[in-house]
Amino acid sequence: MTPAAEARRQHYAEFYDLAEHPAGATIVVGNCQAESLRIVLQSPEFPTVRIPPVHELTAEDLPHLDRLLSDVAFVISQPIKDDYRGFPLGTRQILARMAPTARGLTIPIVRYTGLHPFQAVIRDPALPEAPPVVDYHDVRELARAAGLPLPESLGRAAVRAIGEDSLTELRRREEVIDVAISDLFVQPSFDLMRTINHPGNPVWLTLGERVLSALGSAATVNDPGRPLLSSIIAPRESWVAAAWDLDTETSPDWVITGEPVTADAVQSAQAAWYHEHPEFVARAVRRLAPTLERWRAA
Known part of the structure; x- marks a missing residue:
């Protein structure tokens, strides 16, 4: 061994x-x-x-x-x-x-795109290799690689529409789940999600309380005193914060294992990777067609 x-x-x-x-x-x-x-x-x-x-x-x-x-x-x-x-x-x-x-x-799998409407997770069986730096894709960079440039930001209405679509999908999934959490995202904030699929501590503490209540346990949740699922923190774009009326610190850059990594560094590395894998770009663009259309229409 x-x-x-x-x-x-x-x-x-x-x-x-x-x-x-x-x-x-x-x-x-x-x-x-x-x-x-x-x-x-x-x-x-x-x-x-x-x-x-x-x-x-x-x-x-x-x-x-x-x-x-x-x-x-x-x-x-x-x-x-x-x-x-x-x-x-x-x-x-x-x-x-x-x-x-x-x-x-x-319990639900918690995924919410309203705070990171530019982000996508794509699992491609034909290419199990992950993209460099972070295992997330920026739809703007993917579209650029496909020769279909998108605007760099979305307006308030478009961001909120993406958030509502994501919330609707989470509610749909909760219809067959015992404990729900979607109500936390009616008015989202960056402390709820570190990426589109990595919730922050407020989600876990609330979900934990609801699980204990559903099980009839008198125990209380344990605040670990440290951030959970925090190895990757996605950019907190200022235009997203404005769309949700959030008075919070924003940054266009990533935080990876506690260290800042510029958005330019991530984009440069992934642009080179897309150039090496044009077949992935073509499949990804087809898969993300509804999302890309929303960006183009904004």
């Missing part, structure tokens, strides 16, 4: 049965957002077990997951499709394998 693999096993020691997990524990199943929720739920009154994100689970991990599912008191899960990545990791499948005495609860 490599040192990195051993370090990973120690990081998830209770999951891999290298350490005893507490009685009456809870697991949170999902992507990187799941771990943030687990952190704010963790307390002596509401013990949790840290598990790998669902996209990292392998066939060798399934017995460890099933061992926990047979023993924990609560299983909290984001919506995951059946047979995810070829494994029985769908939400329905996971909850069906809980102990009869356990209780399941579903």
Whole structure:
């Protein structure tokens, strides 16, 4: 076993049965957002077990997951499709394998574009390689690479329309979810989202309170005293702040692992990457056609 693999096993020691997990524990199943929720739920009154994100689970991990599912008191899960990545990791499948005495609860995957209307996440099976610097795309840079330049900013009405579309989609997804969070985004602010898919602490603390309430727990949420999901903080554009009437500090630049990185540096690196991968640019532009049309019409 490599040192990195051993370090990973120690990081998830209770999951891999290298350490005893507490009685009456809870697991949170999902992507990187799941771990943030687990952190704010963790307390002596509401013990949790840290598990790998669902996209990292392998066939060798399934017995460890099933061992926990047979023993924990609560299983909290984001919506995951059946047979995810070829494994029985769908939400329905996971909850069906809980102990009869356990209780399941579903939470949303939180994604909101109203504060970063220029940003996109694109997973392309034909090109698993991520773009350089940050794993996010700027629709303006993508369009420029395709010879379809867009304006550098949007007006108030267009920003708010994008935000409303995103909020409507989040509400739609919550229709089959036990605990909702979309109401926080009726009047958005930058502390709610660090990128379009990395919520900030106010989201996790509120969602944690609602989860505990839904489970009938008297425990209180745990403020970790540090920002969660903060390894990448996207630009906070002044025109976006103006559209939402936010009196807050703005910046066109990124913050990556605590260090500022200029927007020009990111754009330059990704422009070169787009030049090397024109087939990706063509597919991305087709996929983002409605978004690009909104920008062109603004």
